[in-house]
Amino acid sequence: MATKLGPNRYGKAETRLVRVVRDGPVHHIKDLNVSTSLSGDMQAVHLTGDNAAVLPTDTQKNTAYAFAQKHGVGQIEEFALLLARHFVESQPTIHHARVEIDEYAWSRRGPHSFVREGGEVRTCVVHHDRDGRSTVVSGLKDMVVLNSTGSEFHGYLVDEYTTLPPTDDRVLATAVNARWRHTGETSSYGKSYEEVRQAMLEAFAGTHSLSLQQTLYAMGDRALDTCPEICEVRLAMPNKHHFLVDLSPFGLDNDNEVYYAADRPYGLIEGSVLREDAPDAGFAWE
Structure with a gap:
């Protein structure tokens, strides 16, 4: 051989x-x-x-x-x-x-x-x-964020194995892992880092979410709009599920107040947002 x-x-x-x-x-x-x-x-x-x-x-x-x-x-x-x-x-x-x-x-x-x-x-x-040739990809990982309301999830595919009930009010939490590609060398990497980070936080807080995918896109889109020195953002966002605890066996109501935070298994949402004229990535992401 x-x-x-x-x-x-x-x-x-x-x-x-x-x-x-x-x-x-x-x-x-x-x-x-x-x-x-x-x-x-x-x-x-x-x-x-x-x-x-x-x-x-x-x-x-x-x-x-x-x-x-x-x-x-x-x-x-x-x-x-x-x-x-x-x-x-x-x-x-x-x-x-x-x-x-x-x-x-x-x-x-x-x-x-x-x-x-x-x-x-x-x-x-x-x-x-x-x-x-040089390429620079900046980023952050394990930025944990949570919205206690303003998130829904419904209208999804349903088959014989579906048990998840639809909801119009849920806790949305994730640990953001984000990387963004610079178009060239930047005059201040520290400044662009703070700008991108702040833009993503603002988008997460300000988006009424119908899905974590929608929130991911909003965060990448806001980062690109805020910082002209970057051309692509890649995000990986695990869905840190919070399940409402059934307190009825104890004669108690639970009006979206007490949750169980599960660490496994979790949904993993990944995607990239890039400018239409973004240059070829080459080896940047390797």
């Missing part, structure tokens, strides 16, 4: 990096999870075990730490671009670099005291190749 080597890449996953900037008695903190992945002229290492083209994953880890000290850590997209370009431009066998960063938020409680924020995480994925 004849075989050949297909697409491949390798790297260092989840390098934990914390950078403290000491501005006199006032300190600033950046808390990152950095993953790097490289590809290029790598046939020999797979076929014969020749490592001559391989930049060790330990070196990739050390580069992240060294660059944090040498260049500092500002916006995660800029730090990811710096790393990706370095790997491609410094090693002739590396033709493509992918850098993914998660950033964990801390709130100040004193000059050098912080408290870790909740579950929401800021993210980015950057690609850079030997032709000089």
